[in-house]
Amino acid sequence: MKLNVKQLLFLLGLATFGVLILFFRFPIHLKSSLNDLFPVQIAGKVLPKEVTGKYANLLNIVIEADSFNTAKSRSDELISGLKSFNIQNITYHVSKNSLAQSLDYFKTYQNSFLSPDVRRLLLNSDTQKIREQALNRIQTSWMPPVAPLQDDPFLLLSDYVQGIPKPASAWAEREGVLWQEKDGKHYILTLIQFNQGNIYDLLEKIRLIRQISVPKNSDYQVHLSGAPLHTAQMFEKTKWDISLISCAALLMLLVLTYLLFHHIGSVFMVFFNLAVAFISGLWCVLLFIPDVHFLTFAFGASLVGICIDYSFHRFSCQDKKIPPDLFKNIFYSFLTTVACFIPLLLSDLPLLKQIAVFTIGGLSGTFIWILITPLPATKDLKSPSFGFSGIPFKKTFFVLFLLVGALGLIKIQINHSPENLYKPSKDLQQEETFARNLNGNTFNWLLLIRGDNLQSVLEKEEAIRETNLFFGLSTMLPSLQRQKQNLNLIQNLYNQESKELKDQLGLKKMPTPKQTPLVDEKTFQNQFEFLLRQFIVKTLNGVWSITPLTKKMDIADQDALIFEPSKYVSDILDRYASKTYQILCVSFGLLFIILLFVYRKKAFLYLLPSLLGGFGTLGILSLCGQGITFFHLLALFVVIGLSMDYTIFLFGSHRPNRSVLFAFISSLIGFGLLSFIHFHMIAIMGQTIALGLLLSFMVIWAIKKD
Amino acid sequence: MKRFLFLFLIFFSLSAGAAPIPSDALVIRFLTHLQKMTLRFDQTKTIPEIEKSFKSSGIFQFEKNKGLIIKQERPTSQVFVSTLERYCTGEKSDSLKNLPHFSDAKSLVDHLLQGDLSDLNKIFEIIYFEKNKTWQMDMIPSDKDMKAFIRKIVLKGNINHLKQVIIEYADGTHMQIDYSPVQQDLTHEIKC
Numbered sequence: 001m002k003l004n005v006k007q008l009l010f011l012l013g014l015a016t017f018g019v020l021i022l023f024f025r026f027p028i029h030l031k032s033s034l035n036d037l038f039p040v041q042i043a044g045k046v047l048p049k050e051v052t053g054k055y056a057n058l059l060n061i062v063i064e065a066d067s068f069n070t071a072k073s074r075s076d077e078l079i080s081g082l083k084s085f086n087i088q089n090i091t092y093h094v095s096k097n098s099l100a101q102s103l104d105y106f107k108t109y110q111n112s113f114l115s116p117d118v119r120r121l122l123l124n125s126d127t128q129k130i131r132e133q134a135l136n137r138i139q140t141s142w143m144p145p146v147a148p149l150q151d152d153p154f155l156l157l158s159d160y161v162q163g164i165p166k167p168a169s170a171w172a173e174r175e176g177v178l179w180q181e182k183d184g185k186h187y188i189l190t191l192i193q194f195n196q197g198n199i200y201d202l203l204e205k206i207r208l209i210r211q212i213s214v215p216k217n218s219d220y221q222v223h224l225s226g227a228p229l230h231t232a233q234m235f236e237k238t239k240w241d242i243s244l245i246s247c248a249a250l251l252m253l254l255v256l257t258y259l260l261f262h263h264i265g266s267v268f269m270v271f272f273n274l275a276v277a278f279i280s281g282l283w284c285v286l287l288f289i290p291d292v293h294f295l296t297f298a299f300g301a302s303l304v305g306i307c308i309d310y311s312f313h314r315f316s317c318q319d320k321k322i323p324p325d326l327f328k329n330i331f332y333s334f335l336t337t338v339a340c341f342i343p344l345l346l347s348d349l350p351l352l353k354q355i356a357v358f359t360i361g362g363l364s365g366t367f368i369w370i371l372i373t374p375l376p377a378t379k380d381l382k383s384p385s386f387g388f389s390g391i392p393f394k395k396t397f398f399v400l401f402l403l404v405g406a407l408g409l410i411k412i413q414i415n416h417s418p419e420n421l422y423k424p425s426k427d428l429q430q431e432e433t434f435a436r437n438l439n440g441n442t443f444n445w446l447l448l449i450r451g452d453n454l455q456s457v458l459e460k461e462e463a464i465r466e467t468n469l470f471f472g473l474s475t476m477l478p479s480l481q482r483q484k485q486n487l488n489l490i491q492n493l494y495n496q497e498s499k500e501l502k503d504q505l506g507l508k509k510m511p512t513p514k515q516t517p518l519v520d521e522k523t524f525q526n527q528f529e530f531l532l533r534q535f536i537v538k539t540l541n542g543v544w545s546i547t548p549l550t551k552k553m554d555i556a557d558q559d560a561l562i563f564e565p566s567k568y569v570s571d572i573l574d575r576y577a578s579k580t581y582q583i584l585c586v587s588f589g590l591l592f593i594i595l596l597f598v599y600r601k602k603a604f605l606y607l608l609p610s611l612l613g614g615f616g617t618l619g620i621l622s623l624c625g626q627g628i629t630f631f632h633l634l635a636l637f638v639v640i641g642l643s644m645d646y647t648i649f650l651f652g653s654h655r656p657n658r659s660v661l662f663a664f665i666s667s668l669i670g671f672g673l674l675s676f677i678h679f680h681m682i683a684i685m686g687q688t689i690a691l692g693l694l695l696s697f698m699v700i701w702a703i704k705k706d
Numbered sequence: 707m708k709r710f711l712f713l714f715l716i717f718f719s720l721s722a723g724a725a726p727i728p729s730d731a732l733v734i735r736f737l738t739h740l741q742k743m744t745l746r747f748d749q750t751k752t753i754p755e756i757e758k759s760f761k762s763s764g765i766f767q768f769e770k771n772k773g774l775i776i777k778q779e780r781p782t783s784q785v786f787v788s789t790l791e792r793y794c795t796g797e798k799s800d801s802l803k804n805l806p807h808f809s810d811a812k813s814l815v816d817h818l819l820q821g822d823l824s825d826l827n828k829i830f831e832i833i834y835f836e837k838n839k840t841w842q843m844d845m846i847p848s849d850k851d852m853k854a855f856i857r858k859i860v861l862k863g864n865i866n867h868l869k870q871v872i873i874e875y876a877d878g879t880h881m882q883i884d885y886s887p888v889q890q891d892l893t894h895e896i897k898c
Binding site (some may be wrong): 100103135138139142144145148149150153179181182192397505506507508 | 749751754756757758760762778781782784799809811813821850851854856871875877879881895
């Protein structure tokens, strides 16, 4: 294939652009997690990925055995096995504190802690009640006090320790591990957090963990669950699917191109055009967006369909230079598709923006390339025209189609339940069910609090804990402000009640408050580093605490948020679906204005195939029992883009070129193949686009005059 | 009222003997035949820092497969009830599963009532002897966490019921509870 000067200049520009982009963007971070698609917001600000990724990046390893000792020793072996591989950037969440160490900590800083009930009584100056309660317990209780009686005669520390709410976890700490016993079986949980790295790092780490986790004998079992496994499996399967589908699609394209032109050179030119489109789209998306999600490229397959169309149209024309009519049609097709994708740039969903930039960039690249590409050096290209004549029942079909679509639209239901969006493999689903049974309802809600520093986070959490009972970091580490306040309250109690208590108990000495220091972050970290790691995330925009809750609560603090992961995704997708629907309407409006400008009275006729094809697809899918999702709506943009192209070319000529039919078949098969992909969201889009194209093409056929 | 929770756990931790105890020992027969016992208790607590001792009393009832009731009458009135699934203290009621180490305690109790003392041997070093149809078990904690609070527990009983519990705490506090049979049924009197 010989390149002319214009082509060489274009490719040189593309290469220079690419080198510059790679220079500034290298290394390129390819996002892969579902979490990256749905940014969580608090007080209008997007949560940093360190916060949202806190639980999304956790892998659970559960050892199951008949006895605690077996489970513990197998767990220890597994952890030391993992550590021997020195896997970088992962954190093991393991407690190293015994009960005695925790009690020593409380005794050392005992004046820092007051239970909510005692604090309330002291703030109300009801010191007498505290004395009476202490007296009763000292006289009769079997429970030994946490601190010696001379250090804590009012049993304030005992009261605090015994009143600590159970952490929102079904797992108890035992001998330095997280443990639980259920139905006679003992389970030990090790949490592994993946801190950073790209998808390939994740795949490699998970491969190693799986390899090490294979049980060495039959006295125990290992269960792996957690979001990273889903991300890895989804990526691996999707990668494999995409490779397979790409091969099948390319083969199909090869055959179709050859059947259309009967010339092998044109096949290379079509593929070259595809490469130009992909590279142009890639450079554009990298220019504007540093972290691209791999779904953008999966969706970019839509671009392929449109590029093929341009190539087919161009090479079907026997003239060396593009005739004005063909240029006009290609230009209008390009214009309408770009107009359709432009409103996506206004969306606040990163994926939509990425798709829009990728598609517009790629289309522009291929459009320019087509304009400067001459015909292959042969005159034997064959692409005869075809017509719609002789096909019966056109009107009957049209009415039937309208009825089915309308019927379906009545039944339409937006459904973003997790089951409708994502279907994990059977084994992974079983492991997740197993983990959910063990975890109970502990991860249904997360309390997120943001502060400028740790002290402000602790103060906000304490304010929330005044009216809600839960185990948070401030249970173990009260804010300095709270500690000073507690100290004053305790001093006041002793001043008021010491003499009376001494007389009633017959104490040998007058009780005085034990002098204890305040506990600061550094001191706390030395002993409870794992707790800080569990609850706190430090980011550039402040410090965040993340606390699992067993029940939902109402909070008024604007820097705090109750986050319900499963519901959040469906809520946010509902919101995105509604926004996408609005954008879709804007796109249709914009398209209509352009069509009105170009085709005047026929504008609505040109719009009709896209409109009926799009909404008819939603109707038929609803009739088939599918819940409509944001991804269905997203797919409609591709349907509009491609069907506009067919409409412009088919309506623009009495005996249209066969290239349009071949372009349609290639897109139909390409997107049809996408319906078989394991990643359900992509499959949804594949189904929608394939059905949408089929319907649009049938509408064109139904309303076109022979 | 949380103090009763500890009592509940201790009670079950205490009512057994060690591995060398023969299968026909009095304590084993007492445990395996135990169906229901209702006892009056008189408790005396002595604390090192305090010159006087404190007395309390009430009724204790245990029924196999139903639970236990502790009704303190003196110096104040208080009740602790535990069914097999829930416990109630005053106004508070909660699932036993929310208690720390409940599954361990339950498993220990189930084993004890079948005469299996192996679980207890993991927690205590036990000295057992019998005299005049009365059995006695001296139990010294071997668990580090428990040692920080309890120095020794002594249990005395006969084939029919528990007669005495003595607890020596690590801080020098001494508690003695004497039990005597009483003809009273609390089952229908107190609900949980």
